[in-house]
Amino acid sequence: MPRKAGRGPEETRRALLDAAAQVIRTRGVSASLDDIARAAGVSKGGLLYHFPAKDALVRTLAQDLLDAFRTEVRAALDPADTAPGRLTRAYVRASLDTSYDEVAIRETIALIAQLISIPEIAELARADAQRWERELHDDGLPEDVVTLVVAAADGASTAPLWGAGIDVAAARKLERQLLALTFG
Numbered sequence: 224m225p226r227k228a229g230r231g232p233e234e235t236r237r238a239l240l241d242a243a244a245q246v247i248r249t250r251g252v253s254a255s256l257d258d259i260a261r262a263a264g265v266s267k268g269g270l271l272y273h274f275p276a277k278d279a280l281v282r283t284l285a286q287d288l289l290d291a292f293r294t295e296v297r298a299a300l301d302p303a304d305t306a307p308g309r310l311t312r313a314y315v316r317a318s319l320d321t322s323y324d325e326v327a328i329r330e331t332i333a334l335i336a337q338l339i340s341i342p343e344i345a346e347l348a349r350a351d352a353q354r355w356e357r358e359l360h361d362d363g364l365p366e367d368v369v370t371l372v373v374a375a376a377d378g379a380s381t382a383p384l385w386g387a388g389i390d391v392a393a394a395r396k397l398e399r400q401l402l403a404l405t406f407g
Contacts, residue, residue, distance in 0.1 A: 236273050238263045243284050248334040252281070252341060278343070285344045288335065289351045292317065307363025308405035311372055314359065315405075318376035319398045321391045325383040332381060364405055372401045 242263035246254045260270040274280035299316040338344045359369050
């Protein structure tokens, strides 16, 4: 399949990552490169130009998901907030962001569930979780407060996977409660 006219290398790379996410989410990690290339509208050779092997594509996809959440947390930092717990509060706001619909959240969680079954990706996720743990525990709050607040935010953010997503009002209330805990 020829390259889409007008699409540059970065746009093609993004299309490949998006297609990989969709195909892996629906067909599992055994999905073929042909399936992913077809979904992205590129040839298999075009895919291999950007990602020389399937494991490179999958690793980049997983890293992209991890980086996207880190970017969301950084965007949720309040420039006026200089008190201890600033990063933890941004983490809560990003985790409980209700601007995403439940279907998109379930799709992301389903993709992560597929990817985490790959040992290399599981190790990548563990390393990222350890980095979060260090950064959040260095945020100036008591360790037990960070543990409680982060666990509650993480749990609420994955609730849609079980069909039990919280509504906007409940998410905002939980966010206020968790943020209050970070101010002692």
